[in-house]
Amino acid sequence: GQQLNQSPQSMFIQEGEDVSMNCTSSSIFNTWLWYKQDPGEGPVLLIALYKAGELTSNGRLTAQFGITRKDSFLNISASIPSDVGIYFCAGQAISGNTPLVFGKGTRLSVIA
Amino acid sequence: ETGVTQTPRHLVMGMTNKKSLKCEQHLGHNAMYWYKQSAKKPLELMFVYSLEERVENNSVPSRFSPECPNSSHLFLHLHTLQPEDSALYLCASSQPGLGPTEQFFGPGTRLTVL
Numbered sequence: 093g094q095q096l097n098q099s100p101q102s103m104f105i106q107e108g109e110d111v112s113m114n115c116t117s118s119s120i121f122n123t124w125l126w127y128k129q130d131p132g133e134g135p136v137l138l139i140a141l142y143k144a145g146e147l148t149s150n151g152r153l154t155a156q157f158g159i160t161r162k163d164s165f166l167n168i169s170a171s172i173p174s175d176v177g178i179y180f181c182a183g184q185a186i187s188g189n190t191p192l193v194f195g196k197g198t199r200l201s202v203i204a
Numbered sequence: 205e206t207g208v209t210q211t212p213r214h215l216v217m218g219m220t221n222k223k224s225l226k227c228e229q230h231l232g233h234n235a236m237y238w239y240k241q242s243a244k245k246p247l248e249l250m251f252v253y254s255l256e257e258r259v260e261n262n263s264v265p266s267r268f269s270p271e272c273p274n275s276s277h278l279f280l281h282l283h284t285l286q287p288e289d290s291a292l293y294l295c296a297s298s299q300p301g302l303g304p305t306e307q308f309f310g311p312g313t314r315l316t317v318l
Contacts, residue, residue, distance in 0.1 A: 123305070132311070132312075132314070133312070134309035134310050135294070135309045136309070137306055137307075180247070184305060190305075191252065192249075192305075193246075196245065196246050197246075
């Protein structure tokens with residue numbers, strides 16, 4: 093089945109630093125989604141990408157849909173303590189009712 | 205209430221118990237999902253309901269039994285579970301159409317099987 097490779101698995105950064113994480117796939121996706129999950133909560137959608145090459149921002153977060161349609165990255169600028177959590181990428185191969193495929197997540201820790 | 209709600213938030217049960225997890229979505233969506241989230245594993249899709257009909261069942265053991273009485277409610281009935289079934293169970297909903305699909309998640313039920 094389809095798999096997403098998400099890296100890094102975890103990262104520790106100083107408050108104020110920028111963060112970058114990415115997801116790669118062996119197959120093409122038509123949609124990339126980035127979620128954040130806080131402890132004890134469900135994932136919350138951060139950014140949705142629908143077109144190859146698309147670059148979308150949501151506050152300090154920026155995500156891009158790779159040109160090859162097999163990868164996506166998420167950047168967080170000027171990190172703050174509340175950025176702590178697990179970030180998941182998810183891809184959808186065909187639009188509509190096909191299942192999302194999730195990465196294993198990147199656990200982000202921010203040191204104040 | 206807004207979004208997707210799940211009850212209970214925490215559940216501890218023995219292997220011989222029968223319990224049910226409940227999910228309710230207030231977004232007007234017509235598709236609902238059950239996922240299992242275990243430590244260090246990707247989210248595992250368990251069941252998908254679209255317009256109250258089950259459209260996907262990812263080889264889930266029969267000790268998990270879903271029920272979708274209407275487009276706003278989804279249940280997961282649990283019976284004779286095993287300790288390895290302990291996990292966070294997440295419900296999600298979406299509004300599928302011709303375009304891309306964004307799923308919105310509930311807060312999850314943390315299940316512990318003793």
